[in-house]
Amino acid sequence: MTIASIIKRWASLSVLLLVIASLLSGCNATGINNAYADDSVVAPTAHVVDIKDFKFSQALLNVKPGDSITWTNLDIAPHTATAVDKSWTSPELKTGESYTMQVSADTSTAYFCIYHPSMVAALEIVGG
Amino acid sequence: MKSLLKSIALAGVVALSAPAYSASPADLNDLEIAHVAYTADVIDIRYAHMALAISTNPDIHEFAKTMIRDHEAVNEQALGLLAKLGAEAQDNFLSQKLNADAEGILNEMSKLRGEEFDMYYASNELAYHGAVNGLVGDVFIPNIENAEVKALFEAGLKIFQAHEKHADMMVKGLK
The missing domain is CATH 2.60.40.420 (Cupredoxins -  blue copper proteins)
Known part of the structure; x- marks a missing residue:
């Protein structure tokens, strides 16, 4: 395994982790709000x-x-x-x-x- | 009109003050107190029915309907409590005095018409509730022994204090 391929694999893994983290926090990788976490609609009281x-x-x-x-x-x-x-x-x-x-x-x-x-x-x- | 209000208020105070009787309201037991309260409610309902029959003032009509509605609700609760306790209210000198005074006031009211009637009715309601509230708050509630009867009188007093305030608004509106 070359140094270049190791860096490439780590980079891919980092992107994957970032996407997972973004989804868990309510946002996708593009920064658009996830519909399930939309706080602009307040439930009636x-x-x-x-x-x-x-x-x-x-x-x-x-x-x-x-x-x-x-x-x-x-x-x-x-x-x-x-x-x-x-x-x-x-x-x-x-x-x-x-x-x-x-x-x-x-x-x-x-x-x-x-x-x-x-x-x-x-x-x-x-x-x- | 001030003299009318003063004389009605004075009559109410005299009617409910202890020195006018051989016995004192403070000596009444719970069942006698219940009888006085029931009697006072019925008297105010009678005044209200006369107001509905004679007055043409919509505010007087609204007030009179409220008196009938509220005093009937209180008496319903009182009768329910007495039934629960297996007791019966006891007639006494103060109930009899209240009834005798009420006959005189109803007789006077029946002779009046128009604004004169309205002012007499409203002024009497103010004086009557003021006198009864003083009696209930200062004499009856401190002397009632049964906790449930006492609680009912405490709730009733809040109602009658609201009536007194309402009657005061009505008297001021008629002036």
């Missing part, structure tokens, strides 16, 4: 808001389009989660009942309990 002691557990909730919000009433009195502009509302939620809503980019953000106007909260829509 399922948010939970409890209604207890005449308060929404999160007065301001950061959400993004595609997320869901589930309100659960833990009070004795019935409540609702209703947009201030009335563009969306839960049904009447008795003790232990829940309601889930999907968030879109144009979801109205300020909401309250229609039965108890002092109960107010808001969403903040980010991204989308």
Whole structure:
């Protein structure tokens, strides 16, 4: 085996190792992102808001389009989660009942309990 | 109107203060306290039904419907708890006094119409919830022995405090 052939074999092995390492790290040898590791698409989040002691557990909730919000009433009195502009509302939620809503980019953000106007909260829509 | 509010508030305080009776609210047992609370709920439901029958103000209607919805929910819980405990609420001097006072207020309210009725109803709700909340928070809850009954009253107090705040908003909106 000549020195030239040894160098050639080591070079080939090095390229092979580099390709394997690149694939394992999410990139191919050309530097283009691997589709399986694409972090530009963020999975929807399922948010939970409890209604207890005449308060929404999160007065301001950061959400993004595609997320869901589930309100659960833990009070004795019935409540609702209703947009201030009335563009969306839960049904009447008795003790232990829940309601889930999907968030879109144009979801109205300020909401309250229609039965108890002092109960107010808001969403903040980010991204989308 | 200020004098009306003052007189209603004063009536509420007098009606629920111990010196007006031979017995004291602080001497009531858990089952008597439960009876007072149930009676107070029923009285407020009666006020609300009269408001729905007489008033044409949408805000008064919304408030009255909330009073009926919430007080019925509390009473349902109270009856459920009493059934679970195998107990029955006991009538007492304070329940009887509350009922007697309520008859007088309902009689007064029935004679009023329009804005005069609305202000009387809203002011009475503010004074009534203020007086009941003071009684529940300062006298009943510290004296209740059963933990489940106490927890129900603590939850109820939060509801009635929200009602008081709502009634205050309503009175200010009517002025």
